[in-house]
Amino acid sequence: MKYRWTSAVWSVVYLLLLLSLSTPFLIITTLFVIIPAVLLFTTLNTRQFILSIVPVWLILGLISPLYIWIAAYLIVPALVMGRWYKKKSPASTVIVAGTITLLGEFLLLLLLGKTLFQFDLYNYVYDVLNEMRTMALSPMQEFGMGGFLGGSPEDIGNNSRAFIQVIPMALIVSSFLITVITHSIVRPILNSMGYAVPKLKPARDWRMPKSFIWYYLIAAVIQLFFLKSDNGLLVMITANLVPLLRICFIIQTIGFFFFLAHERNWNRTIPVILAVLAIMVPPLWIIGIIDLVAPLREMVTKSKR
Incomplete structure (x- = not known):
């Protein structure tokens, strides 16, 4: 695709989706955040792709350097999926490649957090659950109903361990879900633009x-x-x-x-x-x-x- 106004539109969408990750809408927008990058990489040559991405990253950097790290993190699965789209690979290959890439990044992020920043996942989950319990308990105590809400430190600890145990499954499912949603949206768009992309069985x-x-x-x-x-x-x-x-x-x-x-x-x-x-x-x-x-x-x- 020649560099035209549609590329600029997708660049703007890409910027807005990345900015939305700092809002309460991130639960939804995370599922769609790599779509613009996949489309831009698939339909543009390397030079045009860089010209589309760099202005977005510069704007993000001016707002907060953290956005640059997030964008760099999410650009990897987009490049992987876009590469397989360019090769006219089967849809299953694209989805598997995207899922494995996202999953690998999630695991790498946990590893780096543990080794470089001494991030303790158990303590983090415990603190979050304890804070949620405190927030729920405060209004109930005002009405004298605090006793209805259980949750001793031991219970919170058990819940934290149970939550950590299923994190691998959550990472696999979320990686697969993001990739499938991306493919289901990207494929018809690419087909409408004249790029034949194989569909799933x-x-x-x-x-x-x-x-x-x-x-x-x-x-x-x-x-x-x-x-x-x-x-x-x-x-x-x-x-x-x-x-x-x-x-x-x-x-x-x-x-x-x-x-x-x-x-x-x-x-x-x-x-x-x-x-x-x-x-x-x-x-x-x-x-x-x-x-x-x-x-x-x-x-x-x-x-x-």
Whole structure:
């Protein structure tokens, strides 16, 4: 794409999204913050891309040097995804590359915080939970209702440890979510601009490896027998692996619903409703396990004949 007004517009959007990270809207805007950089890198050559990014970074630097660090941190996954888009790589490759890059950066950030700044994650989480409890307790005490709100230091400590244990899963899910949202928005925009970008497989073709069943069984057994174990690493691994695999089974279930709807020529809204139910009603992920173990899709195809 030639350097034109659309590039300037995306540069402005890029600036506004980065600035929004210091506002309460960051919970939402974080999901979209790398989109402008991906679009600019994919559609412009290196010189034009630099000309679009540098003014944004200069403005950020004048406001606060911290913005420069944030922008530099977030530009890496944008460059990775943009590079794969330029190579016309499959959508799954782009998503995996973006997810791994974001996850690696999250882990690197935690490592640097621990080694360089002696950042103690447990104490930080404990202080946040304790402060939240204090804020909730203050207005209740004014009405003489403070006794209804529990939460001893020991309880807060246990909650802090439980929260830290699931951080790996939270990082994986958040990295994947940001990447998927970015791809779902970037792809149609690039296609409208004349850049052919491969799309993901249809939902009806989504299938997980059968080995996931064995991973889940092993993790569930370990979690059952070592729930109160002193082996913190083992508890952390199972506490993250089990829910992650359940998410995979939910995806398998959604894929089966779309496959069934496609084979039966159902209305398009039906599999969407079923997909929402699969997410909202946890026991339905068992359908995904059955779909992996038994040839459900083959049975549906044969019954159609």
